């Protein structure tokens with residue numbers, strides 16, 4: 001927990017309902033301990049996508065498709081969101097939610113290794129969202145930045161890793177996230193910020209491809 005528990009509770013208590021399909025996914029995630037971004041962070045994603053007029057979003061690490069569905073709703077009809085996950089069961093479950101939410105036409109479900117799928121998908125993106133294994137964040141950053149259009153965004157979850165990045169040697173994941181954050185701020189093509197919301201969200205605007 002990064003913020004005070006009472007503040008954290010307040011941030012979630014004040015939120016309006018997410019809608020029936022997203023709420024079912026939130027219940028499933030809570031019951032089965034699936035690590036989704038949750039509604040507070042997801043609303044930031046929707047706002048970012050709408051502010052930058054995103055139409056094409058690539059997500060690395062999608063699980064049951066909760067954040068994917070928020071991106072899909074944000075890009076609107078005619079938009080395109082790439083779901084990636086290594087689990088065929090997750091991909092099947094996500095497909096059901098996308099159908100029920102009426103966004104299946106704008107979501108491309110790609111099952112397999114997210115970085116390989118990213119490399120195999122041609123074209124430029126408005127937003128690339130990282131939520132894959134933490135030791136792959138640095139590699140993903142290196143591969144993604146040149147494929148985001150100027151004015152587009154690189155977004156990454158878990159960048160404060162429960163606050164442990166303040167003590168970078170503690171676990172391999174902590175060291176990986178600290179290195180990712182260092183690379184993020186060192187990259188002259190990016191204007192990054194870190195939002196200390198939930199587990200920490202990095203948002204970096206691409207100033208040139």
Ligand SMILES: C[S@@+](CC[C@H](N)C(=O)[O-])C[C@H]1O[C@@H](n2cnc3c(N)ncnc32)[C@H](O)[C@@H]1O
Pocket residue numbers: 035036037038060061062063064065066067068084085086087090112113114115131132133136
């Ligand atoms: C944190 S969860 C994703 C949650 C999702 N973004 C959300 O907020 O709704 C990470 C998922 O990515 C998958 N994953 C992690 N690294 C991956 C990789 N390199 N290739 C494919 N899937 C990966 C995991 O199996 C897991 O289902």
